Every structure is written in structure tokens, then in C-alpha cells.
Amino acid sequence: MPPPRVGATAPKAVRRRRAWSRYGERMEMAPPQIGRALVVIVDDRVSHGERADTTGPLVRELLEEARFVVDAVVVVPGESVAIRNALNTAVIGGVDLVVTVGGTGVSPRDVTADATAGVLDRPIPGIAEAIRASGLAAGAVDAGLSRGLVGVSGSTLVVNLASSRAAVRDGMATVTPLVSHVIAELSGLGSA
Numbered sequence: 001m002p003p004p005r006v007g008a009t010a011p012k013a014v015r016r017r018r019a020w021s022r023y024g025e026r027m028e029m030a031p032p033q034i035g036r037a038l039v040v041i042v043d044d045r046v047s048h049g050e051r052a053d054t055t056g057p058l059v060r061e062l063l064e065e066a067r068f069v070v071d072a073v074v075v076v077p078g079e080s081v082a083i084r085n086a087l088n089t090a091v092i093g094g095v096d097l098v099v100t101v102g103g104t105g106v107s108p109r110d111v112t113a114d115a116t117a118g119v120l121d122r123p124i125p126g127i128a129e130a131i132r133a134s135g136l137a138a139g140a141v142d143a144g145l146s147r148g149l150v151g152v153s154g155s156t157l158v159v160n161l162a163s164s165r166a167a168v169r170d171g172m173a174t175v176t177p178l179v180s181h182v183i184a185e186l187s188g189l190g191s192a
Contacts, residue, residue, distance in 0.1 A: 034180050035096030037068040040076060040086045042103035042112050043163070047077040055101045055168050059161075062172040063099070066179070071095060078103045083115035091119070091156045096183050098156055099172075102163035104148035112160050113147040120151035120158060127159070127178060134174045135167050143167035150175075155186045 039059045046053045056073035063070050071093070076082040083103070090098040103112030117123075127150040135143020140162065148160030157179060161171040 033069055034067045035069070035183050036071055036094070037063045037097040037099065038071050038090040038093070038095045039063070039073040040083070040090070040098060040100040041073065042076055042078050042083055042100055044077045044109070046075050055163060055165060058165060058168055059099055059101060059172065062169070062176070063097075066172075066176045068097065078109045078111060080111045080115040080118075083112055084118055087116065087119045087153065087158060091153045091158075095156055096186075097179060098158045099175075100148075100158070100160045101168060102161075104146040104160050104162050105142060106145060106147065110147070113149050116149045116151070116158055116160055119153045120149065121153050123149055123151035124157075124182070125150075127175065131159075131161070131171045131174050135162065135170045138166060138170045140164055140166040140170055143170060152182075152186065157182050157186070 039056055041053055041056050043053070045051045053073070053075055056075070060070045060073055074086050076086050083100070087098060087100070100112055100116065103110045128148060131148065131150070132144055132146055135146070142162040142164050143166070146160070146162040146167070148162065150157070150159050152158070159171070159175055161168055
């Protein structure tokens with residue numbers, strides 16, 4: 001049986017598929033990108049070269065799976081000024097999402113939440129609480145004890161995650177479904 005003709009008698013899907021292949025295009029279109037992201041790893045040992053960063057590649061992979069273009073993974077020491085500078089650079093650079101990893105606990109060196117608070121225009125406590133609750137339920141104790149914040153700075157969403165791989169995986173799973181809605185709201189495309 002010959003394949004259906006491209007014309008009025010062929011089903012619409014067949015016509016579309018043949019039209020794409022006629023022009024040498026891919027038959028399936030890639031989903032659109034949600035936006036641009038930056039990852040900030042807060043770790044004194046990694047910033048001084050004492051150990052390798054293992055969470056940066058994980059966050060990059062999870063963001064790319066969520067259809068983000070990751071501009072960079074930046075490593076900074078656990079110092080308020082360095083963290084604040086990285087966040088401000090991301091906001092000025094116009095990224096849609098900044099994910100920080102590390103420095104959210106209760107030790108004196110854990111200053112990520114404090115530095116982030118100075119950058120945020122509007123906190124979104126519901127998302128931060130969801131990350132803590134979900135992390136604790138998943139057994140990521142550092143996520144449950146995290147002082148991490150989530151909020152908006154300019155038109156950039158900032159998310160603080162605890163540093164364990166379990167906390168990162170669970171935190172990203174919690175945040176990812178909400179991010180596209182927040183970005184749409186910030187760009188004026190969301191519902192009022």
C-alpha cells in the first residue's frame with residue numbers, strides 16, 4: 001500500500017510530518033527553554049581547591065532537564081560579601097533563576113541565607129517551607145534544618161538549597177514545577 005499523498009486527503013499529522021521532512025527539519029520540535037539560570041556553590045573547601053565540586057554538575061543537569069540554559073556554575077567561599085556579589089551579578093546579568101547550594105545551616109560559617117536576605121526584594125516563604133518539609137520527609141536532614149530562603153530580586157528568582165546531594169535533588173524536584181509559573185508572573189505573562 002503506498003503512503004498517503006500530501007494533500008487534502010492525507011491526515012493533518014501526516015501532512016505536517018512530511019512538510020517538516022521536506023525541508024530537512026527535525027520531525028519533533030524541542031520544547032522551548034524556560035529561561036536562563038546561574039548556579040552558585042557556597043563552599044570554602046571547593047573555592048580554595050581543597051576538594052572537587054560534586055553538587056554543581058548535579059544542579060546543572062537538573063536545570064537543563066527542566067529546560068533551563070545554565071549560564072555558569074560559580075563557586076564562592078562562605079562569606080557574605082562573596083555570596084551577595086555573586087547574587088547581584090546574576091540579577092544584573094538578567095538571569096531568570098539563581099540556585100545557591102550550601103551555607104544554609106546553623107553554624108557560624110553558614111551565611112548564605114543572611115547574604116540572600118540582603119539581596120531579595122520580596123521573599124516567597126511558601127516555597128522555602130515546601131523545600132524544608134519535602135527534604136525532611138525525604139530524609140535529607142540538612143534540608144529540614146536549612147535556613148535557606150526563596151524570593152525575588154528584580155526579575156530574578158533566587159533559591160537557596162542545602163548542600164547534600166539528597167537535599168539538592170529533593171529541593172530541585174520541589175522547586176521545578178513552580179519556577180515556570182514564577183518566571184511567567186515576573187515577566188508579566190502570568191495571570192493576575
